[in-house]
Amino acid sequence: MSEQSSHYMDTLVPWDGKLYAANTAHHRRYDDAFLVTLPLQPTDHVLDIGCGSGDFTATVAGLVPEGHVVGLEPQSSLLVEARDRARPNQSFVAAAAQELERAVAGEHTAFDVVMSRSVLHWLPWADHRTVLEQALTVLRPGGTLRIECGGGDNVREIVAFLDAVASSIAGERAVSAPWSFVHAGAYLDLLLEVGFDVDGDDSFVRTVAQRRSFDRDSVIGWLHSQAAQAYERGLDPDERSRLRAAIDDRVDELRRPDGTYDLTFVRLDLLVHAPAR
Numbered sequence: 001m002s003e004q005s006s007h008y009m010d011t012l013v014p015w016d017g018k019l020y021a022a023n024t025a026h027h028r029r030y031d032d033a034f035l036v037t038l039p040l041q042p043t044d045h046v047l048d049i050g051c052g053s054g055d056f057t058a059t060v061a062g063l064v065p066e067g068h069v070v071g072l073e074p075q076s077s078l079l080v081e082a083r084d085r086a087r088p089n090q091s092f093v094a095a096a097a098q099e100l101e102r103a104v105a106g107e108h109t110a111f112d113v114v115m116s117r118s119v120l121h122w123l124p125w126a127d128h129r130t131v132l133e134q135a136l137t138v139l140r141p142g143g144t145l146r147i148e149c150g151g152g153d154n155v156r157e158i159v160a161f162l163d164a165v166a167s168s169i170a171g172e173r174a175v176s177a178p179w180s181f182v183h184a185g186a187y188l189d190l191l192l193e194v195g196f197d198v199d200g201d202d203s204f205v206r207t208v209a210q211r212r213s214f215d216r217d218s219v220i221g222w223l224h225s226q227a228a229q230a231y232e233r234g235l236d237p238d239e240r241s242r243l244r245a246a247i248d249d250r251v252d253e254l255r256r257p258d259g260t261y262d263l264t265f266v267r268l269d270l271l272v273h274a275p276a277r
Helices: 003-011 017-021 029-035 055-063 078-086 096-103 123-136 155-175 184-194 215-228 237-256
Strands: 045-049 069-073 092-093 109-117 139-150 204-212 265-271
Touching: 017 215, 029 055, 029 078, 029 265, 045 055, 045 096, 055 069, 069 096, 069 237, 078 092, 096 123, 096 155, 109 123, 123 184, 123 204, 155 237, 155 265, 184 204, 184 265, 215 237
Parallel strands: 045 069, 045 109, 069 092, 109 139
Antiparallel strands: 139 265, 204 265
């Protein structure tokens, strides 16, 4: 892992596993669509990069009853939640995505599927090559890489909102949106450079726009559990508390004319394969 990315990981604020687990409904609405395009066999060995609180990881484990699913996750409180939900054919590794090859060396190192959902946009763009190279290394020949994460102009309303709120608290020290929301063309180029096969009959690299449904309480829950952390780096505890209070005070700025707090998500969505060498 580069010095830049190591510093980035060191400055991430610890997540609240229980709060995160209580606010994943907007992701779960898209589970079936993801699974339709995830080619799983009962004996598959699967690596889930950034398994979070583990609810979807456990669903995948149930689809490979004779196989095994390894969840990779750097946040200790999320791992606690994931272990509570785990099936017998699961194991977990505490490590960042940039360290996946080393982290799974004692696990299954010839995975049939490497997948990741709603995670990789948290990594600096410079680190995506490292993650993809390591994913290719641990995949068996012909194995599948399946990724869904923020892409394009994902949650642009939230980026503008949190930029403004953070600036009101920390001024020039405020961190602007740190997420890597990449367009499909740039990611296709990177996948080809790393060595993935993108020409399979089931392969795709695309961005997909979605309008996700939120009310006032659920959008606050989402902001606190999965977004505010990006802006809390470098803030002292008092400033972090003030940031979250300001989010609550100003959340009605996100209200739409129809009374909802629905948000436009744009997802980088891809399925490619390791070469069948």
